Amino acid sequence: MDLNHLKTVALAAAHSGGNYIRSRLDRTRRIEHKGEIDLVTEADLGSEKRIIDTIRACFPDHSILSEEQGRIGGPTGYQWIIDPLDGTTNFAHGLTTCCVSIAVAKKNQPLIGIVWSLFSEELFCAVRGEGAFLNGRRLSVSDIDQVKDGLLATGFPYNAKAIMAPLMDRFTRCLEASQGIRRLGSAALDLCYVAAGRFDAFWEERLHPWDTAAGHLIVAEAGGQVTNFDNSPFEPEMKSILASNGRIHDQMLDLLDLKGTE
Numbered sequence: 246m247d248l249n250h251l252k253t254v255a256l257a258a259a260h261s262g263g264n265y266i267r268s269r270l271d272r273t274r275r276i277e278h279k280g281e282i283d284l285v286t287e288a289d290l291g292s293e294k295r296i297i298d299t300i301r302a303c304f305p306d307h308s309i310l311s312e313e314q315g316r317i318g319g320p321t322g323y324q325w326i327i328d329p330l331d332g333t334t335n336f337a338h339g340l341t342t343c344c345v346s347i348a349v350a351k352k353n354q355p356l357i358g359i360v361w362s363l364f365s366e367e368l369f370c371a372v373r374g375e376g377a378f379l380n381g382r383r384l385s386v387s388d389i390d391q392v393k394d395g396l397l398a399t400g401f402p403y404n405a406k407a408i409m410a411p412l413m414d415r416f417t418r419c420l421e422a423s424q425g426i427r428r429l430g431s432a433a434l435d436l437c438y439v440a441a442g443r444f445d446a447f448w449e450e451r452l453h454p455w456d457t458a459a460g461h462l463i464v465a466e467a468g469g470q471v472t473n474f475d476n477s478p479f480e481p482e483m484k485s486i487l488a489s490n491g492r493i494h495d496q497m498l499d500l501l502d503l504k505g506t507e
Contacts, residue, residue: 246323248356248372255325255347255359256370258299262292262329263345263363270341270364286330286337289313292345293329300325312455324350326481328455331360332431341365346433348458353480358459358466360433369437369463377440377466384467386490387442392419392500395445395493397426398435402451411503415448418500432486436460439488440467446489446497450474454481464488474501 308318311327332343341364349357371377458481470491
């Protein structure tokens with residue numbers, strides 16, 4: 246399979262979905278609840294439909310894993326992993342920190358990663374083995390080597406109340422050790438910001454493949470390191486993720502390991 250062709254279709258799909266989201270920002274938003282604080286909007290569903298239609302028109306035999314529709318198609322060699330609107334809660338409140346995230350994987354290994362921050366017009370893109378880019382400019386992670394000099398990012402899962410104690414223990418330890426922590430409300434953008442050197446590390450737990458598949462590849466291709474909390478190599482099906490510039494990765498693993506505090 247020609248990776249450039251996959252990339253071209255992924256970009257077209259991202260723009261199709263993203264342009265629909267942009268058209269909905271200033272309109273009355275119909276919001277539904279999948280859970281107590283887990284939202285879905287008309288923009289999510291409309292973006293997803295346009296992305297899937299674009300993919301199916303070019304690759305009808307590829308399987309798709311999308312946040313709202315789940316798994317589509319049988320087990321083929323290639324799988325598209327889609328978040329049609331990452332940052333739905335932001336969007337539902339009129340905040341524009343959100344994006345479209347699309348990855349193409351083969352045998353669970355991402356080959357293409359596209360994250361379009363549509364309101365800031367920032368297009369993050371990576372092809373396995375070819376580097377990561379922002380609007381055509383090659384990305385590289387930061388070069389700090391101490392967490393105390395770092396700006397970190399995290400996110401909280403929708404079921405945060407059920408794991409509040411360990412969640413806040415990790416947050417407190419990282420806050421005390423670093424220059425600060427930011428929470429954007431979009432895991433895909435958090436990962437891209439690590440790749441761009443804006444954040445030095447990002448961690449979160451209880452995520453899904455559509456949250457991390459594209460951003461994971463973008464960080465790796467920018468020279469960063471991505472693992473699970475136990476330092477095993479990260480795969481999109483894993484529920485926890487730590488992404489860093491690599492230089493502070495071991496320090497972050499120590500901060501996230503709560504065994505010594507139990």
